[in-house]
Amino acid sequence: MSSPPSSAASTTVPAAKTPLRPAVGGALWIGYALACTGATLFATKAIIVKLAYAQGVDAETLLAVRMILSLPVYLAIGLHTLLPSRRGPFDHANGRLILRAALVGALGYWLSSYLDFKGLELISAQFERLILFTYPFFVMLFGALFFRQPIKLKSLAAFTISYGGLLLLFLRDFSLLGEDAALGAGFVMGAGICFALYQLFAKASILQMGPRLFTCVAMSAASVVVIAQFLLTHPVGRLALTPHIWLLGVALAIGGTILPSFFMNAALHRISAQANSMIGTLSPVITILLAVAILAEPLTGLDMLAAVLVIVGVAVATLADRR
Structure with a gap:
């Protein structure tokens, strides 16, 4: 997790007007x-x-269980961050910023998670990861269209390499799945967007x-929405689980x-959204290995080739972003 700038730095420029800056160089x-x-854990x-x-x-129900257990942790860390003795550069976290963080959190950790979980009801874990991690392409596309972020040629090459590997597995799995595959894939694609x-x-x-503060606000807001959705669609007794x-x-x-x-938001504090999302394409590879070890799903030569292509693409993108 990132630590706030030192008090010496904050004395020269008022903290309320100075946003935290991303790290440079070796950092x-x-x-x-x-x-x-973060990608490994998400896998x-x-x-x-x-x-x-x-x-x-x-x-x-599973989303509600996830957020019921997570919400107290985010609230505790968030309140600790806002203690007067620790606020420092967080003094400028006014109501508008908190509302924006809450809305962004609901988008990323309620709507995206809900669509992802619905997709997992219909398709395999490996197939879900491959579809979900088309999201770096949308980061690059939307970043260029709406946020004026340049698209680097080496990043395009990295995407081509990585998605070539993902496409191999996508085509194979799509041909093997039943009629629910299209609906499940659509849910997960929506989650990726x-x-x-x-x-x-x-x-x-x-x-x-x-x-730290952003993560707590965003995840707390998403947790409230998830729990509210469960209460509107299910009786409370459904939480009497084993x-x-x-x-x-x-x-x-x-x-x-x-x-x-x-981990992911601390990474976003230091590197670009494109680099963070591209590194995240490691997650499908890790999921494949875990699915083989835990869910007893088969591992073929095609799986291994796709994994190599994804890793090479990630390496190229990371080096291009650092330069």
């Missing part, structure tokens, strides 16, 4: 490491969700509020939600 590698860690989410679905839980928009909108808020499902919920909340959300 970029910290951003890349945080992004890789566990699909595996845990599929294990919970095997116990008969639906998407709305929402998450791409989240990354682009979140960047400015993170630079102004700091990654201890095994609640244990999976704890793993989903901590390993698949809380930790990766802080």
Whole structure:
């Protein structure tokens, strides 16, 4: 997690008018490491969700369990961040910034997560990861169209390499799945688009509020919306789940939600949204390995070739972004 600028730096320029700046130079590698860690942890989410679905839980209930367990942690860290003795550069986190962070959080961690969980009801964990991680393409596309972000030629080459690998698996799995594949794929594609928009909108808020406060506000807002959705569509008694499902919920909340959300937003504080999203394409590779080890899904030569292409693409994109 990123620490706020030192008090010495804040004495020369009023904190209320100085947004936090992304790191430069060698500190970029910290951003890349945080992004890789976040991608690794996020990769566990699909595996845990599929294990919970095997116990008969639906998407709305599992999302509610995830956020009920996560919300107290985000509230505690957020309130601690806002203590008068620790506010420092967070003094300028006014109501408008908090509202914006809440709306961005609802987009990225409610709507995107809901569509993703609905898709996982219909398609495999490996297929879900491959579709979901088309979102870096949308980050690059929307960034160029609406945020005036340049598209680097080396980034295009990296996308071509990585998505060549993802396309191999996409075509194979699509031919093997039944008629629900198109609907499930559509849900997950929608999740990817929402998450791409989240990354682009979140960047400015993170630079102004700091990654820790932004994460707490965004995730708390998403948690409230998720819990409200569950209460409107399900009786409260549906939360009377088995201890095994609640244990999976704890793993989903901590390993698949809380930790990766802080890692990803701390990475966004240091590197570009394009670089963060491109590094995130490691997640499908990790999911493939976990699906083989935990869900007993087969691993073929095509899977291994696709994994190599994704890793090479990530390496090219990371080096291009650093330069």
